Amino acid sequence: MKDPVLVLFWLWAAYLAGRLVVEAALRFPRVRGAIPGRLSRTAAPASHPHPRWTPLPAVLWLAGEAVAAAVVVGILWLVLRDLSLDLVPGAVSAAPSDVRRVALAAILGWSLLVINVPVAWRLIDRLLPADSKKVSGGVDPEEMGATIGVLERGLVVALLPGGGPAAVGFVVAAKTLARFKELNKRRFAERYLLGTMASVTVALVSALVAGWLWSQPL
Numbered sequence: 001m002k003d004p005v006l007v008l009f010w011l012w013a014a015y016l017a018g019r020l021v022v023e024a025a026l027r028f029p030r031v032r033g034a035i036p037g038r039l040s041r042t043a044a045p046a047s048h049p050h051p052r053w054t055p056l057p058a059v060l061w062l063a064g065e066a067v068a069a070a071v072v073v074g075i076l077w078l079v080l081r082d083l084s085l086d087l088v089p090g091a092v093s094a095a096p097s098d099v100r101r102v103a104l105a106a107i108l109g110w111s112l113l114v115i116n117v118p119v120a121w122r123l124i125d126r127l128l129p130a131d132s133k134k135v136s137g138g139v140d141p142e143e144m145g146a147t148i149g150v151l152e153r154g155l156v157v158a159l160l161p162g163g164g165p166a167a168v169g170f171v172v173a174a175k176t177l178a179r180f181k182e183l184n185k186r187r188f189a190e191r192y193l194l195g196t197m198a199s200v201t202v203a204l205v206s207a208l209v210a211g212w213l214w215s216q217p218l
Contacts, residue, residue, distance in 0.1 A: 004081060006100070009107045011073050011080075016114040019069075023118040058127035065119065108210045116153040120202040121146055127198050128191055148175065149199045156203035161211065168200060 124146070152171055159167030175196065176183075183189045 004077075006103065007080065008073070008077050009104065011076050012069075013107045013110050015069055015073050016111060019065075020114055020118060023122070053129045055127060058123055061126050062123055104214065108214060112157055112206055112210055115206045116157060116203055117150055120153060120199065121150065123202065124149060124195055124198050128195055145195065149195065152196075152199055153203035156200060157207045160204070160207045168204065172196060172200060 152175060155171045156168055159171070179188075179192060183192065
């Protein structure tokens with residue numbers, strides 16, 4: 001292995017690709033039905049419309065994802081580290097730093113995409129309390145809220161390098177303005193704040209880590 005650092009990055013990117021495939025497969029009812037246990041949050045039964053909220057499902061899920069990523073990527077890296085395999089193309093491994101930066105930018109961009117879309121979507125889905133308010137037709141409010149969250153995280157990641165905290169404040173303020181009247185309802189306000197804080201936290205942490213990795217010399 002000529003370039004263990006880049007190989008580690010490639011393995012991480014490959015793991016995220018596999019994670020994305022799993023997430024896409026779970027969208028099919030047959031796949032979900034074949035796996036025991038509930039994979040997604042559902043509305044509470046009528047007899048218990050407001051169960052006690054706890055962040056434990058989200059914490060356990062996030063811990064499981066972190067352990068799985070560390071185990072899979074770590075084992076693959078340890079196995080491949082001592083093998084004479086050119087997992088990184090020679091043109092990249094031996095290229096000047098600017099070409100290597102392009103490869104790193106592609107990996108970081110891919111990582112930010114997967115972390116801020118499917119992974120954050122699943123995390124926030126487990127973090128928010130169940131809500132039985134569904135519409136009979138039209139747009140599902142849960143799906144609409146999740147889509148807004150994806151756009152919110154994308155804007156935070158895109159604006160953070162140039163605008164800093166002001167950019168984050170602009171995104172949150174714009175979202176809050178659209179929901180201002182509904183914030184008078186306590187349950188909605190709690191769900192809104194919890195979802196927004198979790199969404200912004202994921203975007204901020206992922207963007208800051210990516211920025212730190214980008215600043216490291218290659």
